[in-house]
Amino acid sequence: MKLRNILATTTAATLALAGAAFADGHGGYKIGITQNNVGVDSYQTTYEKAFIAAAEANDNVEAVVLDAGGDVARQIAQMEDLIQQEVDAIIIWPTNGEAVIPAVRKAHKAGIPVVVTNSNIAEAGFEFVKSFSGPDNITQGSRSAEIMCDKFKAMGIENEAQVVHITGQPGYTTAIERAKGFDDRLPEVCPNVTIVDTQPGDWNREKSQKVMEAFLVKYDDIDGVYAGDDNMGVGALNAAKAAGREGIIFVGATNFAVGYEAMERGEYWGSIYQSPVDDAEAALKTALDILNGKELPFLNYFDTPKITQGNQSEFTKPVF
Known part of the structure; x- marks a missing residue:
């Protein structure tokens, strides 16, 4: 070659x-x-x-x-x-x-x-x-919603949980499809869970950390975070850890090594393996x-x- x-x-x-x-x-x-x-x-x-x-x-x-x-x-x-x-x-x-x-x-x-x-x-x-x-990005987003809903049900908060959503780069098909899959599926499996805010993280960990910092200031009650990939999800996790906000369920849509390691530590709940x-x-x-x-x-x-x-x-x- x-x-x-x-x-x-x-x-x-x-x-x-x-x-x-x-x-x-x-x-x-x-x-x-x-x-x-x-x-x-x-x-x-x-x-x-x-x-x-x-x-x-x-x-x-x-x-x-x-x-x-x-x-x-x-x-x-x-x-x-x-x-x-x-x-x-x-x-x-x-x-x-x-x-x-x-x-x-x-x-x-x-x-x-x-x-x-x-x-x-x-x-x-x-x-x-x-x-x-x-990958089938809509299916990935849908599966991420199911992961989050199952966890909320195990915790007994499926009728009251509030979620924030960090998307990928605007205009990027993967970001659009994963968001659609999640947003469409979550109300089907957990109809009483509320998505309180959605902001782009542009596939960037540092930007996603700043987005999460703003979410934490704006919302006193955040039970779950869905991020379009683990790179952004770990950025959000880092913001929550720095703010001392424990107990938030983090779910991504492409499992990175940093997400896998955070799962091993018990800090990050789930993702999609790609x-x-x-x-x-x-x-x-x-x-x-x-x-x-x-x-x-x-x-x-x-x-x-x-x-x-x-x-x-x-x-x-x-x-x-």
């Missing part, structure tokens, strides 16, 4: 050189990936490493690995670059589910199959995508299956089970 690991700021001319045909002439597929924001959290960093490792293990793959750095305009430019390089397939982890649709449409018109990974684009763009590879390695490998396999003519479902999900203090021993600690 020939790997082209290109910085997000690289010029189109350099990209064209880097994406040249296989030097050894053995043929194969050239697959480009433009990621959301490697380095913003350990999940995305681990995903990139796993994707590179999976590509390196396949002699029939040349990978052009790009990162948008969270910048929609940069990701659109990277899509343009990959189209110009005439890659065989493009994998995109969207920075914004709506804004990237024109670029995805352009790849489709150029005859390049597009796989969306991890976080889907808006529904208006589905017709330009071959397959989505990743592997970035599985995520990355599934995206590459999906692209290769499409290029090899295999029929795949449009929504190509991998399972993400519930993890709580009660069944934690069944799961290995995440590597991110």
